[in-house]
Amino acid sequence: MKDFFKTLFEYNHSCNHKMITLLAETPEAYSERAQTLLSHTFNAQHIWNSRILATQPHYGVWHLFERDELGEINDAHYAESLSILANQHLDLTVSYVNTRGEFFENSIQDILYHVINHSTYHRGQIMSELKLQGVSPIATDYIFYRRTNTPML
Structure with missing residues (x-):
């Protein structure tokens, strides 16, 4: 199971990298909405990691x-x-x-899966936003990543 999650996090990191590269190449597309969604995606991963590690997150x-x-x-x-x-x-x-302020308990496995799912959801929203800005969206589906069997970096 850990190997599967490692692959999922490689996929997530690679897709994020592709998106960051696209935003660097088309800075006008880094709208307030794209900034908010991408920042939120990174913040959420950090907050969930902090919960697993029982540490205070560095940002909200x-x-x-x-x-x-x-x-x-x-x-x-x-x-x-x-x-x-x-x-x-x-x-x-x-x-x-x-x-x-609500108390919950979840397995690390469920939390890590949520992080990947959450990131994928918001990447889709960001791609829609970029399309509205006139930028051609990039393929970030998991199956495209696996077809190449190599990171998309």
Whole structure:
């Protein structure tokens, strides 16, 4: 199971990298909505990683990143997620309080799957936003990633 999650996080990191590259090539497309959604995606991964590691997150759900910060943030969160995969048991339960003050418990496996699903959802929203800005969307579907069997970097 850990190998599968490692592949999912490689996919997630690679798609994020492609999106960051696209935004660097078309800076006019980094609209307020694209910035909000992409920042939120990175913030959420960091917050979930922090919950698993029982540490305080460095920033909140809606912290905004500048375009030139995105690559470093993507790499840091990817490394953090891989460290969790290497050092944690996926069936362990994590207790946490969400941003609304509600208490929950979930397995690390469920949390990590949620992180990937959440990222995929928001990447789709960002691609729709970029299309509205006149930018041709890029393929970030999992199956496209697996067909090449190599990272999309």
